[in-house]
Amino acid sequence: MNLEFNPDQLALLDAVERIASAHDARSVLGANHFEYSTSLQTDLDAAGIFEAAAVEELGAVAAVAMIHRLAMLPQCVELVAAALVLPLLAPDLARPCAVFWGRRDGPARWSPGARTALCVRGDIVETAMLTDADVANLDSPFGYPVGRLIEPDALSWRRLDLDAAELRRLWRLGVAIELTGCLGAALHAVVAHVRDRRQFGRPLGAFQAVQHRLAAAAVQVEAGRWLALQAAHSGCDADAACALAHAQECTPAITYDLHQFMGAMGLTLEHPLHRWTTRAKMLRADMGGAHAQQLVLAAAVWGLEVTA
């Protein structure tokens, strides 16, 4: 048991931090629900860091830590497929990649602009190449580009010889840490706000009623990070389901509290809080939501097969 990153992982995370903080510092956000940053995407691609999961010295632990940091940016890029699924299972597929669960014709985040679609139905994993013309953008309250395939059955799908269960595990892991990163960033934003914002003659953050709820959120977020890191290290489906179950279960109360403490400022598109909370609200329902992960976890630990 040693919970310190190894030197290679630290070097990678330093590189990620340099890119992330540079983009964080110069972000100019429009009055939009999400800001897909092509320049961030370009910098991350140029640094080659999305390959980390497949590098022995770095592994899924480094990929998870990387997703966590990047999810904390107000801008967004596709992370779960890019940093976990593709490098470990399908390195030849083009990014960005949108994943359709259960059906080809459902909405999927990151499908606008995607160059590859993956569709997972039971044990079958198929892929198709995409162009912008294949996808219709959907108006969405969530902080991601969301779209739907216009004529899914007209695309050239080919079946991949790929373990669907392993794909599900990696997806659970990736969503768990992306969701945790979003909650962590939203928490930071609100903590900064309540330190500065004075009401009744003192900072909002000096009221215990506020402190306790933020502290409770911080405990959940920190737990989420370590559950995901453990799941990354173990490669075990139960751990991934546990990490995602935890993150999804605690999301509603945390996003509620954070918006309460931000007040009307948090209702505006100008303030970045929504960039993390609306992402969190979408990720909360991914893979069937906390209930589904809990069933997977229960089956993995105590037996009885269930289908996710």
Add this chain to the structure above:
Amino acid sequence: MNFEWTTEQRALRDRVRTLLARELPPDWEHISRHGPGSPAQTAFSLDFCPKLAAEGLLVPHWPVSHGGRGAPAWEHFILGEELFAAGEPRGPQYMNVNFIGATLMKYGTPQQQARYLPGMAAGRAVWCQGFSEPSAGSDLASLATRAIQREDEYLINGSKVWTSYAGMAQTCFLLARTGAGKGGIAIFLVPMDTPGITVRAIPSLIGHGDIHEVFFDDVVVPATARLGAEGQAWAIIGYALSLERVGLARYAFSRRVLDRMVCELQARGRFVDTHVRTQAAQALAACEAARLLVYRVVDERARGLPPSAVSNVARVAVVKADHAVSDFALAYFGDALSGDGWPLVQAHHERAIAAGIASGAAEIQLNLVAQAWLQLPREPLPERT
């Protein structure tokens, strides 16, 4: 980053489990029904801990000079995790090995160390903490028990309350006021058979004979009973509590109880119900969250880093895990909590009631997380009157 145990660490777990299988009697669940502070479990600890000591498993982390062998932090922690999962057969003596002993090693005089450490290392010492008072609970610094120095002795008057283990303790780790404010507090190591000390058990929701009132009426102790200097107490307490909060493996007991309840539900055919399964998984996730956050604390200690607010974060998670499992028990094993029901679940139920209160209220932990972890400003305190 590595979440795996070494071969030596796995071997240690196996060794402890083998010892527990051998030494815990068939009626252990009944003995431990009312927790580490109950007379039954305390009495058991006085038989069990010497056996642990003989195996080199009571204070392996202590230095050789005090009867240990300088074992690494993780080894001490694994031992505590296994023993707590089993219901803590060390009884109140876990306090000695976790923090009272180390505090005496750091702040005690050679005479104090010679007097008290051998008994702890041999598994024969029961201590209690004279901290809380009727008017000083979470606000410990407002304590009023007074120690007045008269030449080479102190005269102590006052009372302590909610004191665990006092009924069978040989020695009290006592906080008393010698002056004003936090700087006016001193610590005394007081034999409980000193004339003028009266102990009264308080009937409670937790345990039988676990918590007490302790009265000090003109109790005279020599000045050599003082630990550290007058005014140093707050620093010593901070040190002791930082050790107390390392490796609080309550989640291990919760997880064991949860697994046993699931096993029973499976036997009854009730675990096919998806609602039951999701609730069990929710409790399991809470135990896992607590386990990993506690590991963070131990990892900090193992790497020689200074104590941080992560110990407060972990304590909050540990309380949540206890409550998650306790809620599950109430939902599905409410019948087992009455009469001669299921002692294991009854024991967990009682301990969970106190989980967020004993060793400092969970709300105080939340304050510390807010202030030390999130750097939020402290809520202004009212003027003391």
